[in-house]
Amino acid sequence: xxxxxxxxxxxxxxxxxxxxxxxxFIPRVDTDKCNGCGICYTYCPDSSIEIVExxxxxxxxYCKGCGVCAHECPREAIAMEEERK
Amino acid sequence: xxxxAVIEGSMAIAIAVKQARPHVISAYPITPQTHIMEFLxxxxxxxxxxxxxxxxxxxxxxxxxxxxxxxxGSRAYTASASQGLLLMTEVLxxxxxxxxxxxxxxxxxxxxxxxxxQPDHQDxxxxxxxxxxxxxxxxxxxxxxAHVQAFRIAEDRDVxxxxxVCVDGWTISHTFEPVExxxxxxxxxxxxxxxxxxxxDPKKPYTFGSISIDKDLMEFRYLHxxxxxxxxxxxxxxxxxFEKTFGRxxxxxxQSYKTEDADIVFVAMGSIIGxxxxxxxxxxxxxxxxxxxxxxxxxxxxxEEIRAALANAKVACVIDRAISIGFGAGPLTIDxxxxxxxPNAPQVLPFYAGLGGKDVELKHVAEMVAxxxxxxxxxxxxxxxxxxxxxxxxxx
Amino acid sequence: xxxxxxxxxxxxxxxxxSQAFPYFGGERRGAPVQAFVRIDDRPIxxxxxxxxxxxxxxQDPSLIGIVDVLQGLGEDGMILVNSELLxxxxxxxxxxxxxxxxxxKIALETLGVPITNTAIMGAFSALTGEITIDALKxxxxxxxxxxxxxxxxxxxxxxxxRVRASL
Numbered sequence: 092x093x094x095x096x097x098x099x100x101x102x103x104x105x106x107x108x109x110x111x112x113x114x115x116f117i118p119r120v121d122t123d124k125c126n127g128c129g130i131c132y133t134y135c136p137d138s139s140i141e142i143v144e145x146x147x148x149x150x151x152x153y154c155k156g157c158g159v160c161a162h163e164c165p166r167e168a169i170a171m172e173e174e175r176k
Numbered sequence: 177x178x179x180x181a182v183i184e185g186s187m188a189i190a191i192a193v194k195q196a197r198p199h200v201i202s203a204y205p206i207t208p209q210t211h212i213m214e215f216l217x218x219x220x221x222x223x224x225x226x227x228x229x230x231x232x233x234x235x236x237x238x239x240x241x242x243x244x245x246x247x248x249g250s251r252a253y254t255a256s257a258s259q260g261l262l263l264m265t266e267v268l269x270x271x272x273x274x275x276x277x278x279x280x281x282x283x284x285x286x287x288x289x290x291x292x293x294q295p296d297h298q299d300x301x302x303x304x305x306x307x308x309x310x311x312x313x314x315x316x317x318x319x320x321x322a323h324v325q326a327f328r329i330a331e332d333r334d335v336x337x338x339x340x341v342c343v344d345g346w347t348i349s350h351t352f353e354p355v356e357x358x359x360x361x362x363x364x365x366x367x368x369x370x371x372x373x374x375x376x377d378p379k380k381p382y383t384f385g386s387i388s389i390d391k392d393l394m395e396f397r398y399l400h401x402x403x404x405x406x407x408x409x410x411x412x413x414x415x416x417x418f419e420k421t422f423g424r425x426x427x428x429x430x431q432s433y434k435t436e437d438a439d440i441v442f443v444a445m446g447s448i449i450g451x452x453x454x455x456x457x458x459x460x461x462x463x464x465x466x467x468x469x470x471x472x473x474x475x476x477x478x479x480e481e482i483r484a485a486l487a488n489a490k491v492a493c494v495i496d497r498a499i500s501i502g503f504g505a506g507p508l509t510i511d512x513x514x515x516x517x518x519p520n521a522p523q524v525l526p527f528y529a530g531l532g533g534k535d536v537e538l539k540h541v542a543e544m545v546a547x548x549x550x551x552x553x554x555x556x557x558x559x560x561x562x563x564x565x566x567x568x569x570x571x572x
Numbered sequence: 573x574x575x576x577x578x579x580x581x582x583x584x585x586x587x588x589x590s591q592a593f594p595y596f597g598g599e600r601r602g603a604p605v606q607a608f609v610r611i612d613d614r615p616i617x618x619x620x621x622x623x624x625x626x627x628x629x630x631q632d633p634s635l636i637g638i639v640d641v642l643q644g645l646g647e648d649g650m651i652l653v654n655s656e657l658l659x660x661x662x663x664x665x666x667x668x669x670x671x672x673x674x675x676x677k678i679a680l681e682t683l684g685v686p687i688t689n690t691a692i693m694g695a696f697s698a699l700t701g702e703i704t705i706d707a708l709k710x711x712x713x714x715x716x717x718x719x720x721x722x723x724x725x726x727x728x729x730x731x732x733x734r735v736r737a738s739l
């Protein structure tokens with residue numbers, strides 16, 4: 092099969108190819124502690140956190156479990172747990 | 177009929193770009209490219225040109241904006257010179273690799289250090305291995321014509337490559353001379369809107385320039401080389417179609433001027449061609465069999481055309497307006513020698529001329545011919561490159 | 573450079589081929605600059621600088637003694653100097669024809685600013701006939717619009733008439 096000129100490939104990369112399964116640790120948000128300040132949203136290198144109704148909501152399809160959010164959360168509202176697949 | 181008037185070379189280019197109706201123009205100023213971008217800005221300001229004219233923060237951005245615009249399916253243009261072009265280098269490798277048909281002007285200017293604002297080809301020959309098409313023009317009219325052609329070549333479905341149109345700074349960009357500007361309708365008919373094969377669209381996502389590791393990088397290079405080799409026939413065909421439509425032809429990959437019976441043939445690129453043609457006529461009047469082979473397309477390099485044009489010549493005088501420091505010859509000489517390699521090849525005499533804007537007069541051409549005549553007569557002459565019009569006092 | 577550009581446009585209006593180009597080293601605005609013009613009956617391909625001009629126009633006479641303004645000018649040539657002095661008073665030692673013309677004065681009278689391009693062109697046209705005054709009109713109109721165009725045209729025609737009257 093002849094390659095596409097310009098290394099163009101359909102499917103839109105990560106749009107269809109999810110990366111969440113790369114995780115070893117998974118962040119869990121304690122919704123009682125979280126006040127939706129958005130610091131985790133700012134720091135997430137994979138743009139996998141949204142603030143929904145004043146609470147951090149993690150997109151586990153793309154979160155790779157790096158733990159930056161847990162490290163940065165001033166209220167210690169995010170805990171990293173071992174992923175059980 | 178088009179309208180013929182005395183205009184500046186930069187204006188001729190700006191009008192050609194305007195008539196190509198680009199969706200996006202990205203601009204970052206550098207001498208001697210500025211006039212083109214100023215004229216285009218004027219066209220936008222006075223309503224003659226509807227385009228997204230973006231002033232960016234560097235040449236890197238200028239190239240990147242145009243790259244993104246073409247990837248999104250639009251027609252985009254930018255221009256630069258010298259160090260500005262060099263700052264685009266990384267982006268332009270990507271543009272070529274992604275097979276994005278961007279058109280950009282390289283307004284030839286020497287490369288620092290030392291600082292110099294005058295023309296030579298040191299800046300554009302650097303792009304030799306990017307996989308972009310490079311066309312060199314000899315006057316303002318050809319600059320206008322070549323820009324119109326460049327979009328057609330770039331956007332051809334079998335080509336899909338960026339085209340760098342190389343225009344000698346000042347000598348063409350800032351010179352006023354008669355230029356025929358064609359009617360917009362005729363340009364529109366010659367250059368229909370760009371229809372991309374793929375384009376970026378959130379509704380139908382694509383990845384451009386996806387990762388290609390050892391399993392297929394070489395294969396992508398194969399396709400790139402195949403495309404630019406295939407572009408040879410397209411460049412010629414589009415130049416011929418342009419001739420049929422507008423009545424002007426400056427050559428496709430090359431143009432031969434009085435080479436058929438010539439013993440001595442100059443091989444050169446850019447604005448120096450005009451001076452060489454003038455010199456050839458003078459020397460022919462003295463009975464000297466001299467001709468000029470203009471290399472219009474430096475990439476793809478016209479190997480077959482050069483071999484054919486020089487088949488009967490005794491000596492090829494190759495004029496480089498750039499130097500490959502450390503090799504001992506200029507890029508055009510190296511390529512020409514490689515193209516000619518084999519039995520029955522003419523003797524190649526390399527010359528550096530016009531570096532940093534150093535003037536080349538008719539008398540200098542006559543001097544080169546005198547050397548070539550000796551070689552043609554079987555006398556031993558040095559095959560080392562000669563620095564034309566050099567001031568030896570400054571180096572000894 | 574404006575003068576060179578206008579000459580090229582005017583020559584084309586006269587039915588000739590023309591070429592005009594500046595020479596820039598590293599100059600800033602106000603620094604001495606050179607510009608060249610070629611006019612011919614056939615297309616012009618030569619692109620070297622001009623070393624043996626038929627005519628030299630010196631817009632700034634203060635350059636005499638600083639720049640060799642006569643370089644390459646033959647005995648049959650002519651140098652037109654923007655000056656209120658007489659030709660023998662400006663210190664040019666040449667067998668070529670020396671003509672002085674107060675272009676700055678005319679420019680101040682007509683334009684109100686000491687920009688001498690169009691005045692000196694009018695004088696050159698009257699002296700040499702290489703460019704007709706009729707061809708200068710469209711060239712000036714192309715370069716300058718509105719009142720500025722009218723004033724520049726007045727500068728050129730005033731200069732042209734004064735030189736004609738003096739010949």
